[in-house]
């Protein structure tokens with residue numbers, strides 16, 4: 001056990017992938033936990049050996065959706081009827097963004113630190129409906145620059161703002177509570193990309209007072225790909241409307257063929273779900289959330305992550321003279337963005353991978369990015385520093 005760490009010594013048993021690599025890129029995809037893999041495998045085996053059309057397996061499937069929504073609600077601080085199950089962050093963002101009745105010429109805003117997924121979602125919507133896209137310039141995501149950028153963009157009167165909770169490129173935890181206050185004062189809804197936040201920092205959607213919040217299970221929660229959740233606050237269920245219908249999202253109680261209004265959306269956020277599921281994936285995400293909550297209960301999770309990220313920053317600065325691009329203090333997440341004088345970031349990533357240390361570089365800025373997760377130890381950071389200190393055959397850039 002390490003000084004900053006509440007990572008159990010069983011971590012390789014919990015994450016077999018850690019036996020082979022120093023895993024510092026959960027921001028792209030976390031290692032699949034044994035808990036999630038076991039649940040996935042068991043569910044798949046049941047389907048394979050017993051079939052999946054009998055009443056018992058159908059009921060178990062429906063129950064697993066209910067249980068998972070409740071678990072996700074507890075994880076992100078909202079009520080279970082405010083959670084829809086999705087397949088990834090992008091799906092949830094699209095559901096929320098398309099939920100308004102947009103008219104040509106209206107404005108939608110996003111920040112200058114968004115991931116390609118959110119940019120693509122906003123741009124696609126804007127082209128389809130003839131909207132103007134306004135960009136809030138927020139620098140590296142520091143509090144003052146972010147709030148100034150949001151104030152400025154509100155002058156264009158956007159109906160929605162799409163903003164990350166944690167900026168994927170700089171690792172800044174953006175000040176969502178204040179952002180929501182400003183946006184709401186301008187009658188603008190706030191849709192959050194939580195891909196880099198859930199499983200890395202504390203998330204309380206109710207306290208943040210944002211309107212919609214989308215996230216996935218395969219990064220910081222170390223669950224399966226193809227799993228995620230979307231929160232839409234209850235007060236907005238009639239305003240952010242479903243764009244796609246499906247048997248899982250509407251009520252058939254009074255259904256009459258040819259009467260569109262006779263299959264109204266279900267009462268809660270379930271209305272945003274549509275068709276059937278790969279059932280093992282739901283069970284895998286449930287196991288991943290249970291694992292993560294267990295870690296939080298032991299004093300791990302966000303507290304450990306921010307301590308190990310602070311440790312990483314200190315060592316990068318002191319031992320390698322790195323320039324850190326992640327804001328300090330409460331704005332620090334599990335992501336540490338930095339650059340090394342005279343080193344090409346893509347070459348550094350390749351050099352590290354050749355010795356089993358996995359990080360990534362950020363296109364555009366050329367910064368390097370390390371992900372400190374719930375399982376990361378100081379030994380991992382020692383391996384990182386050693387790999388970065390090793391002579392490279394790269395000529396200076």
Ligand SMILES: Cc1ncc(COP(=O)(O)O)c(C=O)c1O
Nearest residue numbers: 088089090115117168193195216
């Ligand atoms: C900030 C951010 N948003 C969205 C995504 C895409 O996530 P998903 O695959 O869950 O749609 C990523 C993936 O790296 C991300 O970093």
